[in-house]
Amino acid sequence: MPLAAAAHADAAGKKEGSSSAAAASAKRPKSLVIGIDGATFAKFEKAKMxxxxxLMAAGMTAxxxxxxxxxxxxSSGPGWSTIAxxxxxxxxxxIDNSFAGARYDLFPDYATRLESVNSAYNTLVVGTWSPIRDTVFGPAVDTRLGGVNDADTTTTAVSKLKTTDADATFVHLDEVDxxxxxxxxEHRAYLTALATxxxxxxxILDAVTSRASYANEDWQILITADHGHTPGGGHGGNQPGERQTFVIAKGTGFTPGSVRHDVxxxxxxxxxxxxxGVTPAPAWQLDGKAIGTLAPDAFDALRPSLNTRVDELALPSTLKGWTTTAPAGWTIDNSAMPSGGVTEWRGWSFATDEFWTNAELGQGRETNVRARDVFAVADSDExxxxxxxxxxxxxxxxxPAYAVTGGTTATVSYATNYKVDGPQTGDVYVSFDGGTPQLLQSYRANVNTFEKLTVAVPAGATTAQLRFRYTxxxxxxxTVDQVNVSS
Structure with missing residues (x-):
């Protein structure tokens, strides 16, 4: 397996310059992921960090x-399992901290996957919370160690990073939680814990840069958290402070000071x-993608023009997060829509997760995890x-009309979350060269997935157009996002 690090796209979707990419590819790839349990990103600004x-100034923040x-x-069990x-x-x-029913056999941690590709990789996990080292990361990992507290975990991680040739390292700190x-x-003690x-x-970062071989290594540094906390303390629910998490990334391909909304x-x-250099196989069915491969879609281009609330008065008055103006090439047919209703959701709308899911909590909107940045939503309930x-x-x-090749098979792909709670239909239609729409897919039961549908393209056809009708x-x-037709 090649040891060269793959080139990553920056926040604008552009590749790194050839000179920097070439320099990185000549070095050995190394990875360090640090998880701060229970770290609420919204409090970072107030904390001494x-x-x-x-790292945020030198890399990407999302x-x-x-x-x-x-x-x-x-909760931590689902959060760290999702990350790993x-x-x-x-x-x-x-689905909780008991780990009952976990399918790590189907979805192992990334260090285990590295070991399965090339057992010569040296993988290291050091964690204060024991399930990190005993359960979340599997026995194929070369070294799994624990700390009695975060100071002990840090000392162990520093020692291993200085004295061993660890390739992929994960460190878990627990005491912010x-x-x-x-x-x-809201308490000073929480800010103090963040500072600690x-x-x-x-x-830990100093241990990396002090390595004798550091100049010949291409380090990728990632910082994240499994969940946040409420102002009064605790997590497990659906409040904004509990649900917000983050990814901070520094290394080849991450533009200094960049901010992204799709990671x-x-x-x-x-x-x-x-x-x-490992590309996940389609059979792995991962939900995540390498950050360097992510590219904005047409809906994401709407972010600068999103509006503040009109009828959704429970949301902050300054929060911008919705529009019913479609992006270039897209249209919304509301000819069958009754007048009135909540302004933000009259017909298909385009929204951010921060705006839409917090409009009314506890009705399943929080499950819309496969959408990225701005997405399309039809919400008859709101x-x-x-x-x-x-x-x-x-x-x-x-x-819009997508280019296709007649006489071949086209793939229609999109992220979707379809939830039923009463009389409802969802249908996807495809038409070729402006012809009569034909039914491609129907939804009548709950579905939360990334669809990849195949359709035969008629001989001579050059374009395909999709219609998503919701009643x-x-x-x-x-919800629908990341729509594409390829042929």
Whole structure:
């Protein structure tokens, strides 16, 4: 297996310059992932965290939201399993800290996958929380060690990084979570715990740069968390502070000071694998992607033009996160929509997770984990919370025309979360060269997946167009994202 690190795309989707990529490829790839249990990213600004903030300035920062029930609570077992495996809880099946029913046989941690590709890799896990070293990361990992506290974990990690040739290292720090449980995020003790973790991270980073072989190594550094905390302390629920997590990344391909909105914690595992030249096989069914392979879609281009609330008065007045203006090439057919209803959700809309899922908690919107950045959503439940004209929600999202080759098979792909809670339909149609739409896929039961559908392209056809029609009477919702047609 090649040891050269793969080139990564920066936040704008551009490749690194040939000189920097060539320099990196001549060095041995090394990876360090540090997890700060229970770290609430929104509190970083107030905390004394010069080391972490230095990584943010030197690399990429991305925040995103976790799931919540009914997929899984915002707990450590599901969180760290998601980070380690690159799959969401509905795949790896860790839904609490008991780990009962875990499918690590189908979705092993990334270090185990590295070992399966090339057992010569030296993999290291050091963690304060015992399930990290005993359960989340499997027995194929070369060295799994624990610490009695974070100071001990840090000392062990520093020693191993200085004195061994570890290739892929994961370090878990636990005591910020303890402060969150004891005091909540608004207490000075929580900020102090963040500052202490930052100092420990600094010691670990110094151990990396002090290695005698450092000049000949290409280090990828990632910092993340499994969940956040509520202001009053605790986690497991669906409040914004519990669900927000982050990825901070420094190394080849990460533009200094860049901020992204399309990166998820599931992307950590494939990003580490990519750094070692390992491309996840489709059969692995990972939800994450190597960060360097992510590219914005048409919906993401709407972010600068998103609006603040109109009828969703429970949301912060300054939060921008929705629009019913379609991106270039896309249209919305609301000819069958009744008048009135909640403004933000009249017909198909485009929204961010921060805006849409927090409009009303506890109704399953938090499970929309496979969408990235801005996505399309039809929500008959929220729309129906305000008086409207007679009739059901009935709106169709129409795609641009995609180039296809006649006489071949095309693949239609998109991320989707379809949830039913009453009378509702979801149908996908395809038409060729402006012809009559034909049914491609129907949804009548809950589906949360990344679809890849095949369709025969008629001989002579040159374009394909998609239609997503949703109807519902105070039911639930349908989200669509990352739509593509390839032939």
């Amino acid at each position: 010069p080391k972490v903030k230095g 925040t995103s939201n976790l799931y919540a029930n009914p997929m899984a609570p915002t 495996t690159g799959a969401w809880p509905d795949k790896h099946k860790v 303890g402060a969150g449980h004891s005091y909540g995020t 973790a930052d100092t420990q991270i600094g010691h 998820k914690i599931t992307d950590i595992a494939p990003t580490v694998l990519s750094h070692f 729309w129906g919370d305000k008086a409207h004209g007679a009739g059901q929600f009935d709106s169709t999202l129409v795609s 519902g009477t105070n039911s639930a919702f349908w």
